[in-house]
Amino acid sequence: MAGGRKRRKKRSKVSKKKPLLSICMIVRDEEENLPGCLEDFGPVADQIVVVDTGSTDRTVDVARRYGAEVHHHPWQDDFAEARNRSLNYARGRMILWVDADDRLEPGVAETLRRELLANEGKAVYLVVRMLEPGGAVTQSYQLRAFPNNPTIRFEGRVHEQATYAVERLKISAVHLPIEIIHTGYQDAEALRGKLFRNRKIVEEQIAQDPDDLFAHYMLARTLDGLGEDEASAQWCARLLDHPKARMETREFILHAQALLATYHCRRGAVDEGRRLLEELVARAPEFALGRLLLGKLAVKSGSLVEACHALLPILEDEPKPSLIPVDPGEIIYKANRYLGAALMGLGQWGEASGCLERALELRPDDQEARLWLGESLLKGGRLDEAEKAFLACDGTNHPTFWLKLGTIALRRDDLDLAEERFKAAAAVGLDSAQLYNNFGLLMARQGRWEEAERNYGLALERQPDMMESLLNMGHGLMSQGRWREVEGFFLRALAHEPELLDARLAAAAFAFGRGELARARELADQLWRALAPNEQKDQPPPSDPSSLFLRLGRWLQDRGRGQLAELCDNLVSSITN
Secondary structure (H helix, E strand, O other), X not given: OHHHOOOOOOOOOOOOOOOOXXXXXXXOOOOOOHHHHHHHHHHHOOEEEEEEOOOOOOHHHHHHHOOOEEEXXXXXXXXXXXXXXXXXXXXXXXXXXXXXXXXXXXXXXXXXXXXXHHOOOOEEEEEEEEXXXXXOEEEEEEEEEEEOOOOOOOEOOOOOEOHHHHHHOOOOEEEEEEEEEXXXXXXXXXXXXXXXXXXXXXXXXXXXXXXXXXXXXXXXXXXXXXXXXXXXHHHHHHHHHOHHHHHOOOHHHHHHHHHHHHHHHHOOOHHHHHHHHHHHHHHOOOOHHHHHHHHHHHHHHOOHHHHHHHHHHHHHOOOOOXXXXXXHHHHHHHHHHHHHHHHHHOOOHHHHHHHHHHHHHHOOOOHHHHHHHHHHHHHOOOHHHHHHHHHOOXXXXXXHHHHHHHHHHHHOOOHHHHHHHHHHHHHOOOOOHHHHHHXXXXXXXXXXXXXXXXXXXXXXXXXXXXXXXXHHHHXXXXXXXXXXXXXXXHHHHHHHOOOOHHHHHHHHHHHXXXXXXXXXXXXXXXXXXXXXXXXXXXXXXXXXXXHHHHHHHHHHHHOOOHHHHHHHHHHHHHHHO
């Protein structure tokens, strides 16, 4: 990090000639932060202006030691007023404003100076990377440099902006991918103190100017940072209800709507949250945060196609830093994550795997996404890659981890390893229908039918409509010749999934056996249309059930569906017996 490297002992050199670039700062009690800032930014400037608003430590001495011009001005609870005071002392043709807790990475100062001089006369937006408590990071563009023009002044008592003055003067703007690192928000306790300070100031500003929409937005964000969700939502709603807000699509207004939607979803008013997000995406389809929140909500509510429609455009035109403090990398990561989840739900395993792999490139520690990746690779038949993904998880105490690894071993017919892994899943607390179903499959393959039947039964106790266990139990009972017990399992499966061929085959045979000819004929017609070659689809199926199932079995065998063909043979045997 920029702030952690060894300090140079030499003081920064500030030009005595007519300055091209002036750095303007306001400070108070910053003797700890100021040396790092002036070390980093000193090479950028021909003049450094420091306005001290009442320091009681050695801030002034530090600033002078680095060649800064120090001016004193009493603090008026107004950041714009103090910053504008610093601008009054600037003599450079371009002004760059910085805070004492701003830093640059090594080597960036020379690039920054060169680019500011190359863009003289323009409003220059730089990327500000804010380091927050817990290692969180947000990024946004900030207007940090502009021409030295007496009509360009800051507005707003807190979170002051020179943007409005630049826009009124129609000064052309340029956005440079040069980062300033803001370190002042890393300490949670110090950040909370700043939020309380800002709340008081911005409330006073709104009292003076009730139509200041940006102040409404900053108060909502401040309250959100203090954990006062309901009050934050109220200020977002006031902002959005203002007639001016309905006519503008400034990013802070869009962000306020996103914050309000998030609040409603968090408190359970999902329909209202969805309405706000759908309106937001329709109003500003390029606003990536709105699309992300709508896509995430759609995934959680099971609207998977809607989720894909919301999330795909984010990845087709990846967001860049904007004027709101949202990390575009975080948006890209989450868009890949939730799109991967949606595609898994739609059974598009290859596409899902690609999205999840990209998400993990950005956030390798996302264990849930890694489990999803393993699942999508497993479902897609890529067993080696799936096993590698699962083994990369820190999941030895996660039941799903062992279940999936056991499934891979079972698919490879490594029955001893599969049993070991399924037992490990049970040992860490997994008590799911899928685990017992897989135990049943394992036991059946080992010829331990009584144990297989018991495990299928345990699976169906936990999930009575589990299709896989119903069919496994039905096929297992048939293999044991227990035909009277088979019907119930296949009919239960058919009730949940009418298109299942094996269940329909069995149901047709049982209907014939009971003499329910109308039902038997209906099922036979469905099977015939599903399986007959095109030239025979219009022909009526054989009226004799044995002939019908022999014909169906032959077609299934021709299609490589040997297990279902064998089922037809078993059904013929049961009918003839």
